[in-house]
Structure formats: C-alpha cells, structure tokens
Amino acid sequence: MNKILLSKFLRARQSFHRVAQCRLKVDYEQRGTTCVALLKHLDIANVLSGGNEVILDPTAIFKLSEHTYCPRESITRQLFYEHGGVSFNMFMKWKQIQCHPALYNKTSDTEPASVVDFVNQEIEITNFPQPIKNKSQEFFIVMKDNATKSVLISQRDIFVNVNMSTLKPAPYADHCKELFNDTTCNKGPEIHDQVEKxxxxxxxxxxxxxxxxxxxxxxxxxxxxxxxxxxxxxxxxxxxxxxxxxxxxxxxxxxxxxxxxxxxxxxxxxxxxxxxxxxxxxxxxxxxxxxxxxxxxxxxxxxxxxxxxxx
CATH class of the missing domain: 3.10.129.10 (Hotdog Thioesterase)
Incomplete structure (x- = not known):
C-alpha cells in the first residue's frame, strides 16, 4: 500500500458523506415495529479501494444500519412526552456484524468486486426489534441487495436501558414493554440464529x-x-x-x-x-x-x- 493509498484510507474515516438519495420507507400499520430503509446506491466514500482490491468501509456498515433506527427515535420522543419523561435511555452494550460472501460479489475466494459494483447496488436494510427483556433489548438487522435479494450483511445489536441518575442498568417502563413484545415484534430471518455470538x-x-x-x-x-x-x-x-x-x-x-x-x-x-x-x-x-x-x-x-x- 503506497503513501497515497494510505492517506486515502485514513481520510475515509475523518468524515462520513451522507448516503445519496436515501429513501426511508416505514409502514407501522403493516410492519408493526419492523423498519425498512431502501438506499438507492452507496456513496463512493463508503468504499475503500486499492488497485483492483475493494472493501466496504467497516464504519460505513455501522452507519448504514443506523438509518433503520430513525423511526425508533421518533417513537422514543412521543413516549417521552406521553408518559411524563419516562422513556428509553438505551446504551449500546454489544454489536456483531456478519459480512456474507455476497457482499463482495465474488465468484471465488480471490476475485474481488469492483468499486462500481459496490456503489451501484440498491440496498434494502431491515431492522427487526426483538421483545424487550427486563433491562435489555436486541435488534436483528439484515442488509440485502434489492435486485438479487442476496443477504449482504446480518447484524445483531444489544442495548441496555440505563437509569440516568445512577448510570446503572434499570428495568424498562411498562409502556415500553407493551410496544415491543412477542405479539408486535417480528423475529426476522433465521440467519441470525446461524451466526455464533x-x-x-x-x-x-x-x-x-x-x-x-x-x-x-x-x-x-x-x-x-x-x-x-x-x-x-x-x-x-x-x-x-x-x-x-x-x-x-x-x-x-x-x-x-x-x-x-x-x-x-x-x-x-x-x-x-x-x-x-x-x-x-x-x-x-x-x-x-x-x-x-x-x-x-x-x-x-x-x-x-x-x-x-x-x-
């Protein structure tokens, strides 16, 4: 890796360009608590390339999945005002991102995808919130190529509810548990169960x-x-x-x-x-x-x- 490539590589994490032409499609009535984001294509800043070799910036994967958390933030604010300031104080405890072979669009272990292949993909990201436990909640996220429906990335996040006075884990309020329960939540695809935590x-x-x-x-x-x-x-x-x-x-x-x-x-x-x-x-x-x-x-x-x- 030469100095020019190194400079480009390190600059890629100094700023994150917004994803171009992002459309967020959410239908609470039909999808319950599940949120879907459709990204028309990636920003070129999401991709790190060296010669003929290409990888998706790990931070870009992290940021792309956050699109599906936007509707949850709206619900949080609504519950905050409806229930006297008692709402979510969720802090990330654990995250795991699984990159599947289809992400790299390769037919062998050595054939890399091109920058064009990465950028031109239309990607669907679906977030499946799971029922709230006493003090924690898990989220399953699946990122697919919208054309082929191939799974590119599967992700699991665990958040912990925190009492802001003591800064220690605390039980969720009942109205939060009513929103995310076995009836309202979609377990999502089995692919999450196939990945070791x-x-x-x-x-x-x-x-x-x-x-x-x-x-x-x-x-x-x-x-x-x-x-x-x-x-x-x-x-x-x-x-x-x-x-x-x-x-x-x-x-x-x-x-x-x-x-x-x-x-x-x-x-x-x-x-x-x-x-x-x-x-x-x-x-x-x-x-x-x-x-x-x-x-x-x-x-x-x-x-x-x-x-x-x-x-």
Missing part, C-alpha cells in the same frame, strides 16, 4: 501482542450525551489492525486489502469522553490466524473489547 465477555489480554495504536478523542467524535460515539470504536480497532499489517507484524498479511472482513464484534464496557487518550491493542487468536482481538483502554481501564475475523 462472539466477544460477549471480557477476555484477558496476553503479554505478547502484535501492535498498539494511540488516539485522542476529538470533539467531532462526541455524541449528544457527551460520550465517544460507538461507531468510532470500530474505527479504532480497524485502523489498528490495518497499521499492524502495514508494519509487517501480522505474519503473512501486509494489507487489509488482501483479505475480506467476515465479522466485527464489539463489547462496550465503559464510556469515553472528549480529550481521553486511548490505546488500542491487537493480538491474534491462538487457534485461528484469521481472528484478531482488541482492547481499547484509557490508561489501565478497559473501555471496549472487539474482535475482527477475516475470510
């Missing part, structure tokens, strides 16, 4: 790691609650892995463009705020050379844990 408990970081990258939380990375936006942790771990490969410390792989992302799993442990100095450390799984594990820390405090597996 990973990275759901904290793993010990070994003494011998591959690489550590240092970052400082900037103002543009902060969300409305004053925390580092959850999507930027994906930036940190992916950039850490990319730099490790370029430094030559990952045996047999010198660039992220040599492989395709299979899964990204993230466990959120603590919040991070503006000005925090974070260090992201990557190591390779002992039994799988295509599985990389990460800790994001503030000094010795674990903020986030992640895994990335490659095809």
């Amino acid at each position: 990973r990275c759901q408990s904290v793993a010990e970081c070994p003494q011998n790691t591959l690489y550590t990258k240092y970052d400082k939380v900037s103002a543009r990375q902060i969300d409305f609650q004053g925390h580092l936006n959850q999507g930027h942790y994906v930036d940190f771990v992916f950039d850490c892995l990319a730099e490790a490969m370029m430094k030559g410390v990952v045996h047999g792989i010198s660039s992220v463009f040599e492989r395709r992302i299979k899964t990204i799993s993230v466990l959120y442990v603590k919040e991070s705020k503006f000005g925090d100095e974070l260090n992201t450390t990557v190591w390779m799984d002992d039994s799988d050379s295509m599985l990389f594990k990460f800790h994001v820390r503030r000094d010795s405090d674990l903020i986030c844990q992640a895994e990335i597996s490659l095809y």
Whole structure:
C-alpha cells in the first residue's frame, strides 16, 4: 500500500458523506415495529479501494444500519412526552456484524468486486426489534441487495436501558414493554440464529501482542450525551489492525486489502469522553490466524473489547 493509498484510507474515516438519495420507507400499520430503509446506491466514500482490491468501509456498515433506527427515535420522543419523561435511555452494550460472501460479489475466494459494483447496488436494510427483556433489548438487522435479494450483511445489536441518575442498568417502563413484545415484534430471518455470538465477555489480554495504536478523542467524535460515539470504536480497532499489517507484524498479511472482513464484534464496557487518550491493542487468536482481538483502554481501564475475523 503506497503513501497515497494510505492517506486515502485514513481520510475515509475523518468524515462520513451522507448516503445519496436515501429513501426511508416505514409502514407501522403493516410492519408493526419492523423498519425498512431502501438506499438507492452507496456513496463512493463508503468504499475503500486499492488497485483492483475493494472493501466496504467497516464504519460505513455501522452507519448504514443506523438509518433503520430513525423511526425508533421518533417513537422514543412521543413516549417521552406521553408518559411524563419516562422513556428509553438505551446504551449500546454489544454489536456483531456478519459480512456474507455476497457482499463482495465474488465468484471465488480471490476475485474481488469492483468499486462500481459496490456503489451501484440498491440496498434494502431491515431492522427487526426483538421483545424487550427486563433491562435489555436486541435488534436483528439484515442488509440485502434489492435486485438479487442476496443477504449482504446480518447484524445483531444489544442495548441496555440505563437509569440516568445512577448510570446503572434499570428495568424498562411498562409502556415500553407493551410496544415491543412477542405479539408486535417480528423475529426476522433465521440467519441470525446461524451466526455464533462472539466477544460477549471480557477476555484477558496476553503479554505478547502484535501492535498498539494511540488516539485522542476529538470533539467531532462526541455524541449528544457527551460520550465517544460507538461507531468510532470500530474505527479504532480497524485502523489498528490495518497499521499492524502495514508494519509487517501480522505474519503473512501486509494489507487489509488482501483479505475480506467476515465479522466485527464489539463489547462496550465503559464510556469515553472528549480529550481521553486511548490505546488500542491487537493480538491474534491462538487457534485461528484469521481472528484478531482488541482492547481499547484509557490508561489501565478497559473501555471496549472487539474482535475482527477475516475470510
């Protein structure tokens, strides 16, 4: 990877261009709590390319799925006013993104898709909220090629309801449970049950790691609650892995463009705020050379844990 390509690669996560011609189609009466977003095509900024090699920016995957959460935010505001300020205070606890082979539009393990193939896809993203448990709620998200109906990405998110006074997990209000229950919620396709849940408990970081990258939380990375936006942790771990490969410390792989992302799993442990100095450390799984594990820390405090597996 030359310096021009590296510069382009790192700039891709400095800003996220809006998805062009996005139409959000939601019919609450026919679809219940399920939300569908139809994207006419991707923005070119969603794609990272190196020569004939192409990958979809991991942060773009994260951002695209957020389109389907917009209707839920409208419901949140409505419930807030209807029930005296008691509503959702949901914080992301865990996320897993599964990239299926159809995403890369390849007929073999070595044939890459082109930038044109990526950008010209019309994509349907469907979010299937699951029944609320006592203090948590899970969401199933499926991203399909609207022409072929091939599954490109399947995703699982777990949110925890938090008491803003104590900052600890708290039971959902009854009116929230009435909205998301076994009757109103669509379980969604079985594909989610076929994917192993990973990275759901904290793993010990070994003494011998591959690489550590240092970052400082900037103002543009902060969300409305004053925390580092959850999507930027994906930036940190992916950039850490990319730099490790370029430094030559990952045996047999010198660039992220040599492989395709299979899964990204993230466990959120603590919040991070503006000005925090974070260090992201990557190591390779002992039994799988295509599985990389990460800790994001503030000094010795674990903020986030992640895994990335490659095809």
